[in-house]
């Protein structure tokens with residue numbers, strides 16, 4: 001039996017958080033590791049401590065990324081401890097204090113941390129009851145707990161506060177105490193408001209950018225003109241003469257400056273940029289031929305999802321190629337960190353998704369002992385995957401090393417973030433299919449070319465943090481990796497869910513990375529669903545079939561069919577919709593990772609032929625995420641994904657030329673603005689008997705396909721290269 | 735060199751050069767967290783404050799331009815205990831994911847509602863067109879502003 005949390009991927013910060021558990025949790029089983037993150041962090045007091053004032057302090061290795069995770073985990077602990085939420089304090093992501101739970105990503109926090117906390121809290125409560133039973137001289141089974149007060153039938157009672165000193169939680173968890181059944185939940189399952197929002201809307205310190213330590217000074221870094229450049233010389237005289245400048249820091253080709261005041265550091269950075277002379281690294285590939293270039297690089301070739309049956313030689317063969325450019329995480333707030341060296345010990349306050357992996361890279365790079373480095377999580381701006389968070393942590397540490405004792409706060413400037421973050425990789429997709437005389441797909445061939453979608457810290461060899469590669473004693477970047485199918489990396493959602501009798505899917509996993517890349521939400525799924533679902537529409541057109549009917553004719557999965565039918569119904573889909581040349585409608589469908597949430601989206605677009613502008617007016621989505629716990633939260637996760645995907649699809653592309661990255665601010669990396677945001681309607685298909693499925697990344701793929709198909713429906717022309725920016729639209733319609 | 739500024743009704747003297755962008759003074763000297771550094775180039779709106787009631791990008795506004803001006807930050811609208819109707823509506827709608835853009839959204843909305851107490855949805859969208867959000871919270875933000883407008887109309 002597995003841990004069976006029914007709502008492991010709850011409202012991503014949208015709406016009240018509700019979570020609940022559908023089945024009994026897994027208890028310890030002989031010979032098996034303990035459930036959830038208890039397996040790797042066994043001590044009870046690593047998770048829970050009872051304080052002398054009767055409150056509980058709860059520790060988690062997972063971190064808040066704007067998804068509301070800390071509120072949810074506090075609910076779990078409060079529930080099992082029988083404490084009000086207000087008496088539970090959360091400590092998260094601190095290598096000095098919390099369990100090591102790796103990286104916070106992939107909607108797995110409730111499954112791992114939540115399971116551990118639930119079992120640890122139930123066990124802590126049982127230990128408190130045992131003590132109380134002895135003191136009150138009654139049997140533990142006769143005791144009740146309300147808001148941290150344990151009372152016996154005879155009216156005597158004792159508070160957690162009185163037992164705090166006596167209860168010994170410094171012991172290994174047994175995971176043998178059964179948590180409450182769902183029916184007994186009082187806190188879990190309630191739509192609780194997120195803890196962090198009131199502070200965030202009134203200007204309370206909420207982010208690492210808001211951290212102010214006594215004696216704190218301000219840092220800025222100067223990066224080279226492009227990847228792989230080395231610092232030839234720098235004349236520091238002018239920089240040092242700028243008022244407030246404390247130090248110019250140089251280690252190999254890492255360059256930075258520290259000043260008393262932030263604006264002084266910003267000025268000094270400009271002067272230092274002018275003073276630095278670089279030996280330039282290799283030129284970037286020509287953006288006009290980037291996909292040919294990528295395809296020619298060495299790649300590991302993997303054939304996945306093969307099905308074989310004879311193909312009718314008279315079948316019509318249709319082919320098409322698609323591309324997706326490099327895309328940026330483009331966090332609204334550039335990455336930031338605060339670092340301080342004291343007596344050889346380093347503390348870094350960071351919004352990294354994984355404080356332990358970051359510490360491992362810092363230890364390796366700065367040649368320190370793990371015990372001498374502490375990384376403490378503080379929130380930053382939303383990250384959507386692996387952005388500059390870890391890099392700026394090492395940068396801040398390098399600056400702090402030059403001014404021992406002084407805390408240094410460093411926030412990257414806008415261009416540091418845009419030009420140096422690891423992008424979502426550019427991808428090329430090629431599809432070829434055979435249609436028989438009845439308009440059925442009898443053979444399907446699909447190939448994709450992609451770099452890795454993860455170069456996160458803690459790599460097996462070398463170190464995956466930017467500055468480490470530029471030091472006098474540099475580290476190498478770790479080897480690229482790709483998660484295996486069925487989840488996949490670049491090949492995520494590359495295998496069609498449709499039932500084709502014969503198919504072959506090839507993943508060309510490109511090893512060299514001309515631009516820096518890593519994890520961006522959905523990994524390869526956005527590009528693969530764009531290609532696959534665009535091609536389905538192209539085939540439907542060739543077969544003279546309605547796109548919805550054509551999909552249904554090739555799909556057996558009843559839940560997939562239901563999602564498509566529901567979206568079509570919600571939108572009022574009719575076959576043979578004629579376009580007026582400006583308005584169009586299209587559908588896109590996928591089951592995220594081929595193992596999570598089913599989503600079908602119908603989008604309505606308007607194309608302005610004169611300006612080349614595409615507007616997405618409306619989106620109608622149907623989703624099956626298994627058991628629905630919090631319809632509002634789920635709806636909003638899907639809506640957020642649809643809006644993000646609209647932005648990616650209409651606007652986003654990292655620009656570069658042979659000399660370097662050109663996307664350095666919002667004018668050359670525009671994103672969707674408020675007036676452009678489509679109206680979104682979501683219908684949920686509740687499956688009370690099915691496992692709840694993650695949905696935070698499920699709607700991006702179907703949405704891009706829906707837009708692409710709506711454009712083709714509107715104009716009679718198809719765009720196969722992202723994004724749909726005005727110049728491309730005009731060229732396509734010319 | 736000290737410059738004096740009127741922020742949220744109080745006169746404050748700050749030890750900064752006259753060309754210092756207001757944003758750094760607010761964040762570092764006055765320890766007001768709400769205005770955020772997003773771009774430093776008047777492109778994103780994260781740093782928005784009100785100057786004499788008008789929304790202004792504090793990242794590109796130097797303090798020497800603010801002599802005698804009334805500067806209002808998000809902290810000046812209300813507190814956790816006594817929130818402004820907009821702050822209350824943003825909490826009610828849970829209109830934040832990471833929340834980094836929210837200061838700018840509320841300040842731009844404040845200026846809108848001051849000038850136009852009953853805006854249409856299109857007018858709200860237009861007023862917030864220069865404020866970027868990356869988390870996809872737009873729908874909730876629009877709802878929160880419209881909600882606050884109707885709330886304020888009632889009292």
Ligand code: FES
Nearest residue numbers: 772773776779793
């Ligand atoms: S930080 Fe001022 S507009 Fe972006």
Ligand code: FES
Nearest residue numbers: 833835867868869
């Ligand atoms: S809520 Fe994160 S940028 Fe708007």
